Amino acid sequence: MSATAPTVAAVPANLAEHFPAGVVADTRKGYEGYVVGAAQLLQVAGAIRDKLGYNYLSSVTGVDYPESNQIEVVYHAFKTSGGPGLNFKVQADRNDPVVPSLVGLYPGAEFQEREIFDMYGVRFDGHPDLRRILMWDGFAGYPLRKDWKEPFFEEDLKPFASRWPGGDVRRSEESDPFGANVQYPPEFDPYEWTPETETAIYKLIQPKAGNGNGGHLKTDKLIVNIGPQHPSTHGVFRMVVVLDGETVVDLKPVMGYLHRNHEKIGERNTFLQNMPYTDRLDYLASMSNNHAYALSVERLMGVKVPERAEYLRVLMVELTRICSHMWAIGFLLNDLGAFQTPALYAIKERELILDFFEATAGSRMMCNYMRFGGVSRDLPAALRDENTMDFLRDLVNNRLSYAIDELDRFLTHSEILRSRCIGVGVLPAEKAIAYSAAGPLLRASGVDYDLRRADPYSIYDRFDFNVCTRPNGDVYDRYLVRIDEMRESVRICQQVVAGMPTGGEILAGKPQYNVRVPAGESYGRVENPKGELGFYVVSTGKTNPWRYHVRAPSFVNLTLLGEVCKGHKIADVVVILGSIDIVLGEVDR
């Protein structure tokens, strides 16, 4: 069963032979991969990439182990040709953690390393731009360290004694000396504080006067801030752009405006309490998030998911993918200047799918549908005054294909769309892999990498579908890949509806409020509509995760935004951002 299949391969013997001094297998119970010495990291990672062929660095994250006074940086590398991955770790002294940066080898690590710096205070030697990324410069403390307490801290682990089992109410504001969600260093004097003016970022992209227009005119470069409140940034996202006339010279994304501390809260929560929080990551694809989290915990627990539940999961996830791609295309058109009307058509069918979700899971967007070992509810008997199965058959056999064809007919050959999209934001395949791009972004660059095929999970190996790729890697190809993928999703849904077993269990075992998960680490990943969504979970055998990390595709995909936008006009930046299709809930978490 896929839930128990390893995602991480056994230690390749030849690697340990190459570096006898620096590489040891990780022998802790439930752990995989191996531990690399910080001094050898660059060499070993180079060998992993070039000799062993693990060319895709999916996830980089930190884990705090105060007992051994260490912070561990965990890397998950995969091959774009498919198959299980390789997991390696570096341990650093907690008091002064320094680790060599892998940005030179895998540029996709840039933002993820910055995040570890922000959250754990690990300094990455050789990192080109080591600043805080989610919090602001000047913020006191490294929030994800286990001994760092937030202002509304109550207890280390949930359920809190103040609420459970008594069910009492407590206002956190009353326990805080400032009456709000804030804390300051002792003897702090706000009158002495000089507010941060973001000099670091402006220094980094300091515009120099130069001869931009081919030497004819002497022009000044201009810094423009787009966002965080801007209609085309798809949420609270900010880009600092250096312009020469209308041409983009440099671009730096600034994020964290929606950083809602998902991981810190997640490590206080019980395993099951995290399920509704995952809905709010990529809020356009909550079912997919549920699926990824359920998979990673199920891998630790070794549960087998019942047949009907697997079918239900795949059905939900594929419908979600259609919703999300429809949304992406509608709002790409918004970004192109076709304000509102195409988006209205694109999200028309989405309402039908949301009605189905609401009838099944109880909520339109935040479905909280999956459980460890199955799903929470079976299909309702009827919805919209119709038998559910009839509704589903009509939806997947007629309505969705019609809606996709309609979009395709109106948009694909549109003169304006083609002239604004073809050749814009080109991302070559090697660069896409190096920057750890994922999802439609990667496949539009011609890389045939879809987790449903490359590292099959759930029951995807039973369905007949194509992995959609396009060769050029521009905005137009990303649009086309999304159209193609929706068609493939419809095909999968048709097979699910036709082949779903009627009746039977939907949850392995009896529903449990508090699951105890065996100690160990696990990296579960799925092909989310935006790309590879991974959950790295470390359990110590208790009912709460020790580490709960989200490898968010939107976040990692943004690493290459600056690179892709350079040389384009400012109006194209908006289109390129639209074609990457980010969701801020997932970028900032």
Add this chain to the structure above:
Amino acid sequence: MIDELSNPDIPVPDELKASVTITTLDKIYNWSRRSSIWPMVFGLACCAIEMICTAASRFDISRFGMEVFRATPRQSDLMIVSGTVTKKMVPQIVRLYNQMPEPRYVIAMGACASGGGPFKEGYNVVAGIDKYVPVDVYVPGCPPTPQALLHGLIKLQEKIDSQSLRDVRWYKSETNEPVPVPVLGPDLMDPRQYQLIKQRALQAAAQAEA
């Protein structure tokens, strides 16, 4: 429409009814404002998606004259705070609020904007936008369904109906002070509370010593 506006106590002759109505200045002033509330294009998080769905064809916010979403605060009457307010974002939100001309209204959409919601305990989360700007209507839900948001908008219309030209604050002679913009320090700092922060921080330090 005319029936809705006219004052039933003052009869209008039948032959004039098509073109004449007698009403109060308040009523016509409020009626025109409540029927053309322009919200700001301002999405923070998940709730923004439901806000877009409210504006889309199925729920059709334009039935209430509110479909004219403005991308600038200078042209907006209503700010729908749709999502989690974070410490990093709150200075911008307050600035946007200050830039809106009077009369202006604020709807706190969803659990996060109303009181922090599921993320309240987070270190980067402001537990409700009402800590900084005055809120007119709170809409519960996580996220509220489009129906719930429409209900909130109707409540806002009722609030507008109840206001009178005689006592609305934006026609008074005293100027309306802008909300002080919070500052990002080691943590979020409200300029109105500097004295308190200094005092409490000193107390905390003394306690830690003792």
